[in-house]
Amino acid sequence: MDGGKFFGAFRACSGIQDAVVLTHVPVGCNWGAAMFKSTSNQPDIRQACTVMHEREIVFGGEEALREALVRANRLYNTPLFVVITGDAPAIIGDDVEGVIDSVTLNKEVVCVDAAGFKGTMRKGYEEALVRLAQLMKERTVIKNSVNLIGFCPDEFKVDADVKELTRLLNNAGIKVNCVISKCSLDEFVNAPAAELNVVMGQGTELAEHMKKEFGVPYLEVDYPYGLEGTADFINAICEHLHAGVNEKKPDLEPFKRIYLYLHELYGTPVSVIGDSHAEHMARFLDSELGFDIEVLAGNEDDYFIFEQNVRNSNTTILFGSSFERNITSELRIPLVRFTYPVFDHVCVYDDAPYAGFRGAVCLTETILNAVMGFGDKFGGLTIKTEEG
Amino acid sequence: MMYGEQTVEIGSESGNGDVRNEGFLRPLISAYSTLPLHGMTAIPGKISGALMVVDSIEDAVPLIHGPIGCAFQRKINPFRPYLPFYETPCTDMNDVDVVYGGEDKLSLGIRETYEKYHPNLIVVITTCPSDLIGDDFKAVVEEIKAKGDVGCDVVYTTGDFVGKTKPVGYQDALFAITDQVLCNGIKREEIERNEESVNIVSFPIHGAGLKVAEMVSVLNEMGIKINKICFDHTTVKDLYDLPKAELTITDYPMAWARLMKERFGVDHYEILAWNRYKETRNPELFSPYGFEGSARVFMEIAQRFGKEAEAEEVIERRKKDATERLSKVKKGLEDKEVAIMGGIHGIGMTLLRDVGIKASVIIYKTQALESRLTSEAINEMLDINVELARKYGSDPEVVVNPTIEEELKAIKETGTDLVISMGATAHKYNKEGIRTFNPMNFMLRHQRIGFEAPIELAMQLKEALKKPRKRNPLLSMLEYDPYRTNLIPEWAALADMFGTLRQGAVGDKDRYDSMYTI
Structure with a gap:
């Protein structure tokens, strides 16, 4: 079952590990997002909500958003806020960007429009990453380095998988520059320093965007399950970077x-x-x-x-x-x-x-x-x- | 918190009624229940409550009228997270529907849902987008029914039928079913009455079938029949039979029960009588458990049927029998003192009085309530706890919003034998060599209207007093918030944020209502 655009955007944005995601939605949407995310990483709960109620539906949610931004700014010492708007503010037409512009905060604020009725979870993920890419900066390319694109912070086994893939790539002489979206804001901003973007299942639009804006080429690969799948994964990257084929055999x-x-x-x-x-x-x-x-x-x-x-x-x-x-x-x-x-x-x-x-x-x-x-x-x- | 109130009804999860190994299920359920989301850091919203109602009716199916994400995130049942809502068909509204209206999709969705599931009732649950764009749900449902497109009843619930009566989704779905199905086209005089009978209706997750068995037995002895018990393998046909009763007994005030009285003359009785408390300020009305509380409830029900004499005899006999058995069981508890957590939920003072235990300390934490209740209501709730404790012979030290160090100091200085504490904080006391009793198991499975519960409580407390006094729990090595002592700092920050923003929400802050539904 698809989770809809809001969930896709939420998963992409909450992967910036020192960002706070402010959901501009009624309580129910916020509850679901928090519930699905907290199963295997309970301290990582950087999420706030504007708690839209009937008053906001009738008179607009802009004041609630403004108040939430100010209060969240006091509460969270983080470098980035991502405001994700759901169905209700999209329908009533809240001027979210206008509110963000009207508030002076000591951090970056990115707004992502993610009404659930506007698309699939995949679409939400892709669009949110492209939106976040406005934070990226041109950087000197680090030789033999890659970004791994397509992750979400709430995937089953994500931490272990990232650790294993980083180990394997490092063994092959390749540096992992940034894992998207499971990285710090600093890593995300510096993502254009990678020599290659490796897209694993999703995140193609971000890779296209980075190719166009920063000239980072990309490679689409399968998620590396199994011995053969892993060898294919490593070899494809090595080949692209001209790093030589990885000869190391897996332990049988x-x-x-x-x-x-x-x-x-x-x-x-x-x-x-x-x-x-x-x-x-x-x-x-x-x-x-x-x-x-x-x-x-x-x-x-x-x-x-x-x-x-x-x-x-x-x-x-x-x-x-x-x-x-x-x-x-x-x-x-x-x-x-x-x-x-x-x-x-x-x-x-x-x-x-x-x-x-x-x-x-x-x-x-x-x-x-x-x-x-x-x-x-x-x-x-x-x-x-x-x-x- | 009502969040964790799961009961052994999940023994029927296997579908064949087998009672599973409770020893395995208890930690499983508790593991889910401890996620400190409900009310403190998030609220699931109306759809979850409505889904819970539909899920509790065996031959009913929900239809979520909204984007697919609304159905996706509702898969997790906030009241029983171990058991998701598997069937959540959805009309999958997209941007075109939001612009041109979702009525055609709703009509199609109802027909498809019927074709796929062949239920006896479809409950359309509306969402933010379909509510906001003003889809005419009523017209769609009526047209479907008039055309005979589906061979079952169809109702719709928006959350608007019951005002702000909480829990909104739960109340509204039951009201919708009552209004649109049970009361629709049926005249009061056409109902075949089940004379001198009652319905017993409790929150679906409360395991009605198990917890009302004693009540059923007592009422039968008084000459009062049982018409229906909900929700216990309830079907749509059972719902149709509800208006046959003379009285409906509910846990707390229900809008649908008031409607049934209005339309069919079926009176209602609430076990937690906070409406009457508002008039009388009698704190006993919050203590329906234990010998005296249960006797009062049974007598009040009997009065509705003019059966006071029968009730008096049954109550006295049952109470005498239970008292005699309790006097043997509670030996060794008389000189014991416990620390309790203040609030409405938890083991009532009447039950503690029955088992002969005194409260040495009342620990009262208001942070979670401050965004939902007025300060007057919070203070009044504390007064109720203290007043009842004093009335029943205790002279507790009261500590309000203490740090864990202050709590421990009060507990140690008063020579407290046992802390009645949920699992989330028990490790802190065990680390300091103080025994704990987790009341959740008792509250979920044993605390009920009747005379057996005090005996069961006495047995459980005695067992708790035999447990190791000192432990070195892994949990006590983690850092917790100094005031919200069950939350790590990250969650405490989230709770602060959520509470602060929610505070300003219109109509969200009640004087009393929230006290019983959080």
């Missing part, structure tokens, strides 16, 4: 330890749903673990049809988000959570990624444990004999 020892189980799971019919990572996950499952992909769907596809397709398939494991708990419960099959939103599992250990070489091990371990620990599948079954 962990897979050796469980090879008998992998034999048994080979050919397992599975289904995958998710954001831009879904297709890349399916490729890993298919190509490297030998699973048969029954249904592959994106968040923008019709969810009802996805569920029907899964019901009508031989799916034995479903890869998705917390939203899929219902269908997996109904079908009594394991759910492997890998894509946003995950709000019924936490991930706080930064050395257990799903991406990269180490991620291939962790992910395989998760999949095996999901199957092996899934008692219900067999618990309720009775073996019918000829006698009945």
Whole structure:
């Protein structure tokens, strides 16, 4: 299910880790944004809300926004405020930029128009990043450096994945200049110093913008799940930077330890749903673990049809988000959570990624444990004999 | 906070009524409940409340009339975050609909929802965009019904039907169902009455089926029948049967219950009688639990049916029996003293009195209330706590908005045996060698109208007094806000911000209403 433009913008902007996001919305929109974000990173709650009520709907929300800006300025010592406007102020026509211009604050303020009815989550993410790009500055290019574009701060395993990809790139002699959007304002401002932008699933519009404004070329790659996927990822970047192909082989020892189980799971019919990572996950499952992909769907596809397709398939494991708990419960099959939103599992250990070489091990371990620990599948079954 | 009030009703999550291992579920539920969002740093808004109502009616389906994001973010059920709202069909309004109107999409959405789910009731929940552009929901719903396009009832809820009666979404959805379905086209005289019967209707997350069992038994002994209990596997047909009762018993005042009285003559009775408190200022009206509180509630219900004599006999017999059993159970508790958190929610003073325990300290934290209640209401709430404590033989030291050091000092100086404290702060006391009792489990599963609850409380308190006195919890190594002692500094800042901005919201600050719905 798609989250709509507001959510996309919120996820992009809250990734600037020393910014405060001020949502100009009624309380309900603010609640949802906070709730989805706080599952696995509870101190990182840099969010304020203008708390629009009926008074603001009738008389306009500009005064509430002005007051919120002033109060937030007193409360938060941060270098950037991002004001994200939702459906209600967009409809009543609040002059958000006018309000921002009328207030003197000791920090940068960027305004993002993100009414939910104006587009998808992807669109919200893309547009918000381009909007934020007005803060970027021309910089001297750092040789063999890249920006990784396409991340959100509330993705499952994001910290661990970024850490692993940074490790792998560093091993290949490549510096990670900025991870967007999971970086400080300073890193974001200096993003044009990178020699290459690496777009992983989303953020293409920002990459296009940076190419045009700062001359930074970009490369679109798959999210690096699996050994093969990771090698492709590293090699593609190395090739582009003329840094030479990375010769380092991944450690196969962990897979050796469980090879008998992998034999048994080979050919397992599975289904995958998710954001831009879904297709890349399916490729890993298919190509490297030998699973048969029954249904592959994106968040923008019709969810009802996805569920029907899964019901009508031989799916034995479903890869998705917390939203899929219902269908997996109904079908009594394991759910492997890998894509946003995950709000019924936490991930706080930064050395257990799903991406990269180490991620291939962790992910395989998760999949095996999901199957092996899934008692219900067999618990309720009775073996019918000829006698009945 | 009502936020964490989840109960064993989730045992039915499996769909076959199996009661699951509560030992596993309790920490699971608590883990979600401790997110300090509700009321302090965010409010879920009307859609969540309406969804909760629809989710509680087994054969009903919601239809969110708004952009897809409204349905996306509502997947998390704020009242039971462990159990999302899986079915949230949405009309997926876009910018064209916002300009030209979303009525066609609503009409299509209702038909599609019926085709997909075949429910007995579709509840259209409107959102900010559809409310703002002025879609004529009523006309769309009536046209659909008139054409016979769907084979079920359809209602719409906007949040406007009940004024600012909180929780708005919850109240409004129930009002809409009552107004547009139960009362629609049915005349009072056509209803086949279930004489001398009551409906017992509680907040859907309160596990009505479990917590009213004793009440049902007592009322039956008085000669009062049960017409319907909601929400306990409630269906649309059950809702249609509600007007057959003579009286509806609710937790607190409900707009839909008043409407049912107006239209069908079904009277209503509220367990938390804050309306009557406003007239009498009798603090006992906030203590419906324990022997005396329950006896009063049962007698007041009986009076509605002219069954005082029957009630007197049943109440006395039940009370006597329970008192005798309690006297054995509570041995060893008589000289114990507890520190309690002030406020309306929590274990009532009447229950503590019943088990023979005195309050040595009342810790009163007002920060979370200051943006929602007037200072008069906050002070009055404190007075109620203190007055009841003194009336029941305690002479507590009262500390208002203390730092943790001040709390600990008061607790130690008074020789307090146990702190009745939620899990979020228990580690601070355990670190200092003070035992704690988490009241949440008792409040969710045991605190109810009836005479058995004090016995269960006594047993649980005795168990708490056997637990290790000193611990070295990992949590106590983290930095917390000095005043909002359950929040780390980042959350405290957020709470300050949210509270400050919310303070100015029109109609959001009530003298009393919020006291019972936060």
